[in-house]
Amino acid sequence: MKQIISFPHMANYSIPIKSYIQNILPKAEVLLPPPQSVRALDIGARHSPESVCLPFKYNLGNYIEALDMGANFLMTAGGGCRYGLYGEVHEQILRDLGYEFTFFNLLGDTNKTNVIQVYKNLKAHNPRLSARALAYYSLLAFRTIQFMDEVDVYIRRNIGLEKQKSDFDKTYKQFLNDIQNIKGFRALKKLKRVYTRRLLSIPLDESKDVIKVGLIGELYSLMEPFANLFLERELAKYNISLTRYTNLSYLLTKRRRHIQRYIDGSGGFVKYHLGADGTKSVEKSISMAKNNYAGIIHLKAFGCTPEINAIPSLINVSNQHKIPIMYLSFDTQTSKTGLKTRVEAFADMLQAKQLSASI
Amino acid sequence: MKNNLHDNSNSDYSNNNSTTNDNSYYLGLDIGSISTKGVLIDSGGAIVRSEYIWTEGNPINAAKEVVVSLLGGSLQGTENLGERADFNVVGVGTTGSARKLVGAMLNADIVKNEITAHALGTLSHYPDAKTIIEIGGQDSKIILLDNGLVVDYAMNTLCAAGTGSFLSSQAKRLGVEVEKFGDVALNSTSPATIAARCTVFAESDLVHKAQMGYRKEDIIAGLCIAVATNYLNNLAKGKKIKPPIVFQGGVSKNAGVIKAFEDALGAKIHVHDKGHLMGAYGVAALCIKKKVNKPFNKNLLNQQFNSSSTNCTICPNACPLVNIYRNNTLLDTYGKRCE
Numbered sequence: 106m107k108q109i110i111s112f113p114h115m116a117n118y119s120i121p122i123k124s125y126i127q128n129i130l131p132k133a134e135v136l137l138p139p140p141q142s143v144r145a146l147d148i149g150a151r152h153s154p155e156s157v158c159l160p161f162k163y164n165l166g167n168y169i170e171a172l173d174m175g176a177n178f179l180m181t182a183g184g185g186c187r188y189g190l191y192g193e194v195h196e197q198i199l200r201d202l203g204y205e206f207t208f209f210n211l212l213g214d215t216n217k218t219n220v221i222q223v224y225k226n227l228k229a230h231n232p233r234l235s236a237r238a239l240a241y242y243s244l245l246a247f248r249t250i251q252f253m254d255e256v257d258v259y260i261r262r263n264i265g266l267e268k269q270k271s272d273f274d275k276t277y278k279q280f281l282n283d284i285q286n287i288k289g290f291r292a293l294k295k296l297k298r299v300y301t302r303r304l305l306s307i308p309l310d311e312s313k314d315v316i317k318v319g320l321i322g323e324l325y326s327l328m329e330p331f332a333n334l335f336l337e338r339e340l341a342k343y344n345i346s347l348t349r350y351t352n353l354s355y356l357l358t359k360r361r362r363h364i365q366r367y368i369d370g371s372g373g374f375v376k377y378h379l380g381a382d383g384t385k386s387v388e389k390s391i392s393m394a395k396n397n398y399a400g401i402i403h404l405k406a407f408g409c410t411p412e413i414n415a416i417p418s419l420i421n422v423s424n425q426h427k428i429p430i431m432y433l434s435f436d437t438q439t440s441k442t443g444l445k446t447r448v449e450a451f452a453d454m455l456q457a458k459q460l461s462a463s464i
Numbered sequence: 465m466k467n468n469l470h471d472n473s474n475s476d477y478s479n480n481n482s483t484t485n486d487n488s489y490y491l492g493l494d495i496g497s498i499s500t501k502g503v504l505i506d507s508g509g510a511i512v513r514s515e516y517i518w519t520e521g522n523p524i525n526a527a528k529e530v531v532v533s534l535l536g537g538s539l540q541g542t543e544n545l546g547e548r549a550d551f552n553v554v555g556v557g558t559t560g561s562a563r564k565l566v567g568a569m570l571n572a573d574i575v576k577n578e579i580t581a582h583a584l585g586t587l588s589h590y591p592d593a594k595t596i597i598e599i600g601g602q603d604s605k606i607i608l609l610d611n612g613l614v615v616d617y618a619m620n621t622l623c624a625a626g627t628g629s630f631l632s633s634q635a636k637r638l639g640v641e642v643e644k645f646g647d648v649a650l651n652s653t654s655p656a657t658i659a660a661r662c663t664v665f666a667e668s669d670l671v672h673k674a675q676m677g678y679r680k681e682d683i684i685a686g687l688c689i690a691v692a693t694n695y696l697n698n699l700a701k702g703k704k705i706k707p708p709i710v711f712q713g714g715v716s717k718n719a720g721v722i723k724a725f726e727d728a729l730g731a732k733i734h735v736h737d738k739g740h741l742m743g744a745y746g747v748a749a750l751c752i753k754k755k756v757n758k759p760f761n762k763n764l765l766n767q768q769f770n771s772s773s774t775n776c777t778i779c780p781n782a783c784p785l786v787n788i789y790r791n792n793t794l795l796d797t798y799g800k801r802c803e
Contacts, residue, residue, distance in 0.1 A: 447619060453577070453579075453580040
């Protein structure tokens with residue numbers, strides 16, 4: 106039987122990951138779940154334990170929609186916090202629902218990023234996969250993701266200042282379309298050149314007073330715009346220049362290696378690692394405060410333990426550095442009204458402060 | 465007007481009209497989940513008239529009724545209001561959870577979130593306020609100010625514990641009118657301890673204490689303390705509450721909660737007798753600040769406003785949409801998450 110592979114959505118990373126899987130497992134077909142939607146969340150929440158964190162519900166919804174469309178091979182990555190146990194529980198729930206599929210945890214049972222283990226795991230599904238090919242395509246996927254993240258960072262910083270509304274949105278849509286066809290490093294290089302130029306040529310309104318706001322917190326709420334009710338888009342309406350350090354490039358490289366650095370940079374508030382990205386939230390809040398950010402928004406899925414661990418330290422950072430921090434928790438609520446009220450008030454507050462400081 | 469609470473303060477008219485000769489007036493409306501507040505101010509910022517009624521789940525009607533009353537008519541006489549009202553309204557602002565709906569209906573000049581509106585309104589009465597405690601029907605807020613600027617705020621997110629609706633449901637359970645809650649609480653000499661962590665715990669604790677034979681005033685005083693404790697432990701957690709402290713929102717009318725806050729914080733709590741109007745006042749004042757000058761079309765009040773809700777069919781998200789109609793023509797649609 107032909108393998109029809111699927112995996113859950115997160116932001117737009119399904120595009121490079123799909124190409125990657127097609128490259129290393131060429132005999133299989135990759136089927137993406139339908140785009141993130143309220144329906145996926147509803148289905149996921151219905152079959153999830155009520156108190157589990159939000160990404161679990163979205164992931165489960167994505168799996169079920171993919172299975173219903175014919176997928177028979179589901180992938181997960183594992184690692185981090187509770188996320189490390191998502192795979193086992195997802196698999197059990199889906200089996201109880203009567204689905205038949207192969208479940209593949211990229212990191213295996215070890216829950217550690219171990220290159221040799223990943224290679225062994227993949228080899229079981231594609232015996233002809235050479236270590237060299239795996240290295241080549243892994244690097245290609247990684248570089249593609251890195252460039253996507255660079256583009257994101259640039260857009261996030263500048264979209265609030267665009268002169269012509271939806272300039273960035275239009276370019277970004279074309280960009281997502283074009284990265285689907287990246288087959289090698291040469292094509293990637295060309296794409297980088299083209300889009301760097303295009304993005305830099307989008308006219309910005311330099312006369313606007315920019316307000317610098319940082320986003321910190323739990324990764325899924327930060328990275329999946331659907332889960333945070335398109336918070337970044339909402340903020341862009343108020344001349345806000347956003348910074349967010351959490352993205353897939355960060356997760357793949359710095360996350361594990363920089364833990365000690367984050368503890369050292371947490372102003373003495375954190376003595377040991379808080380789990381997942383909690384320590385980093387504290388460290389980034391301090392560095393943002395020192396770099397004259399006007400405000401910080403802390404996002405988490407409701408009940409996210411590492412980020413709850415970080416909050417007492419964040420309160421201290423807020424008091425010590427006189428920087429307002431707004432805390433947002435996301436669960437299965439889908440109304441944007443409350444979010445809009447809070448964001449508008451936050452922007453009003455930062456604007457008024459900036460105005461009075463400049464007089 | 466049967467659901468007029470207590471504040472049809474038309475008497476202000478004669479007192480304050482002398483502050484300015486300018487014949488321009490500004491309308492501010494705060495349409496909350498439980499009550500709808502409205503003020504009419506003159507260009508000097510003095511409150512000329514105010515109105516406070518229950519929203520009763522019908523924000524369009526409540527807003528209309530408030531505006532008609534502010535402009536000097538009664539709902540029955542709406543047809544002729546255009547000629548009768550002699551206030552030259554040149555700016556309209558809305559705030560509160562139905563600000564968008566009513567803003568579309570009245571063609572408002574300013575539609576502002578309630579946090580900013582409350583801060584502005586309060587600052588114009590207490591310019592040196594440092595902390596605003598706000599407890600309304602469904603939500604609670606803390607706003608920290610410094611030199612007349614909002615420097616930090618928080619608003620309850622997932623839980624409505626310790627808000628006005630909790631107090632009124634418990635009042636019903638105890639058979640005491642919620643308006644009398646505060647005075648009953650002040651009679652207590654040894655308040656009962658009520659778990660403040662969560663309304664569900666609080667309620668079962670309350671039932672338990674009642675069945676044990678605690679006196680009613682002690683239970684009510686305990687509830688008032690629970691509201692203040694809950695607020696300070698959850699919403700205000702980690703925030704530096706500095707005096708002068710201003711307390712507003714519907715719950716600020718409750719003397720028991722005021723006392724609980726004063727005991728807990730060891731500072732005087734200021735409650736303005738027009739504290740419930742601060743949001744409405746804030747948006748009206750913002751109209752002056754932003755130099756809004758667009759004559760209000762009073763005929764809007766004679767028109768029929770309806771709303772309907774549908775689900776969008778463009779994508780699988782099926783966002784719930786609200787359509788607003790004026791005389792059966794579509795005025796505005798909102799609710800799409802892709803907007």
